[in-house]
Amino acid sequence: MTIYNFSAGPAVLPKPVLEKAQAELLDYQGSGMSVLEMSHRSKEFDKIIKDAESLLRELMGIPDNYRVLFLQGGASLQFTMIPLNLAKGRKAYYLVGGSWGKKAYTEAVKLSKTIPFEPILLASTEDTVYDHIPEFDAKDIDPDAAYVHLTTNNTIEGTSVYNLPDTNGVPIVADMSSNILAVRYNVEDFGMIYAGAQKNIGPAGVVVAIIREDLLNDEPALSAMLDYRIQADAGSLYNTPPAYSIYIAKMVFEWVKEMGGVDEMEKINREKSGLLYDFIEQSDFYTSPVKNPKDRSVANVPFVTPSKELDAKFVAEATPLGFKNIKGHRSVGGMRASLYNAFPRQGVLDLIDFMKKFEAENS
Numbered sequence: 001m002t003i004y005n006f007s008a009g010p011a012v013l014p015k016p017v018l019e020k021a022q023a024e025l026l027d028y029q030g031s032g033m034s035v036l037e038m039s040h041r042s043k044e045f046d047k048i049i050k051d052a053e054s055l056l057r058e059l060m061g062i063p064d065n066y067r068v069l070f071l072q073g074g075a076s077l078q079f080t081m082i083p084l085n086l087a088k089g090r091k092a093y094y095l096v097g098g099s100w101g102k103k104a105y106t107e108a109v110k111l112s113k114t115i116p117f118e119p120i121l122l123a124s125t126e127d128t129v130y131d132h133i134p135e136f137d138a139k140d141i142d143p144d145a146a147y148v149h150l151t152t153n154n155t156i157e158g159t160s161v162y163n164l165p166d167t168n169g170v171p172i173v174a175d176m177s178s179n180i181l182a183v184r185y186n187v188e189d190f191g192m193i194y195a196g197a198q199k200n201i202g203p204a205g206v207v208v209a210i211i212r213e214d215l216l217n218d219e220p221a222l223s224a225m226l227d228y229r230i231q232a233d234a235g236s237l238y239n240t241p242p243a244y245s246i247y248i249a250k251m252v253f254e255w256v257k258e259m260g261g262v263d264e265m266e267k268i269n270r271e272k273s274g275l276l277y278d279f280i281e282q283s284d285f286y287t288s289p290v291k292n293p294k295d296r297s298v299a300n301v302p303f304v305t306p307s308k309e310l311d312a313k314f315v316a317e318a319t320p321l322g323f324k325n326i327k328g329h330r331s332v333g334g335m336r337a338s339l340y341n342a343f344p345r346q347g348v349l350d351l352i353d354f355m356k357k358f359e360a361e362n363s
């Protein structure tokens with residue numbers, strides 16, 4: 001039986017990458033040891049981390065005046081590191097279009113009780129369970145503010161920001177955890193981009209942070225581990241990095257390049273998710289909670305049947321047939337198909353076949 005892993009993260013990885021990791025597990029390129037056992041100061045690992053960075057720069061078109069960091073603590077630690085390093089007594093705006101964006105805002109509010117700066121909720125769609133991307137007037141933004149934080153892809157709710165908003169000249173800081181390398185963005189439109197690896201980059205344990213140089217601290221932040229300047233100057237090797245996760249990430253970047261790069265990935269992702277959205281649209285049985293097609297994510301596709309009971313039945317029947325992790329997040333309910341870069345097109349076609357059958361039997 002074919003297993004399709006619809007998990008929102010940690011998520012499906014490209015099979016050729018896992019096969020290469022398996023082949024190299026015991027002896028990395030004749031070194032006589034595994035990457036798991038290797039010093040992060042060795043010449044082998046030095047090449048791995050440098051290659052990972054240069055591949056990511058090439059794939060995303062990252063300009064020279066941006067630093068690329070491989071950090072720890074998940075995307076969640078960035079919710080604290082960003083205001084700690086960037087806000088510096090100023091205003092910091094939060095555009096909250098989903099549960100993760102709300103967490104980022106909540107952490108900033110907590111930090112502002114001990115570190116002086118002013119987090120401001122710019123706009124939120126919480127009152128409609130984040131079923132669309134919030135809008136705001138750029139005139140409401142103080143041009144002296146430190147940043148505007150937004151989430152490019154709301155993993156739980158299945159919405160995306162494709163066209164960046166006007167922020168009155170204030171740098172955008174983006175959580176790109178669930179659509180980095182899946183959709184093309186222009187890095188120069190951001191002050192900073194960050195992403196937890198466990199969706200489109202590799203295993204959990206590493207976070208990629210891409211920061212415009214002029215936003216790095218002049219004064220040390222609270223702690224060395226939380227200081228972008230120190231991490232950047234140490235080449236992400238201030239302490240022992242999540243070396244194996246970085247090694248897998250490097251191979252995922254190679255795979256994306258072989259696949260034709262980010263533009264090609266976006267084309268494939270739009271086609272894959274389009275098949276599912278088109279099927280949902282024409283059905284009287286399934287609906288998408290995201291009403292405005294322009295906000296729909298190509299990475300996470302939530303959908304519901306006419307009732308909670310049928311949703312539960314759908315998951316119960318789909319799972320033993322190999323459609324794993326298709327249950328939606330508890331805050332949204334229903335189902336969610338996460339169709340990251342490594343998710344195969346055939347999995348979408350097979351899911352649609354199952355959805356047709358389920359509809360015929362239950363409508």
Ligand SMILES: Cc1ncc(COP(=O)(O)O)c(C=O)c1O
Pocket residue numbers: 008009073074075076077100151153154155156175176177178196197
């Ligand atoms: C958009 C987004 N931001 C942040 C996170 C939190 O990431 P982590 O578990 O790496 O802290 C997630 C996790 O799924 C996410 O989807």
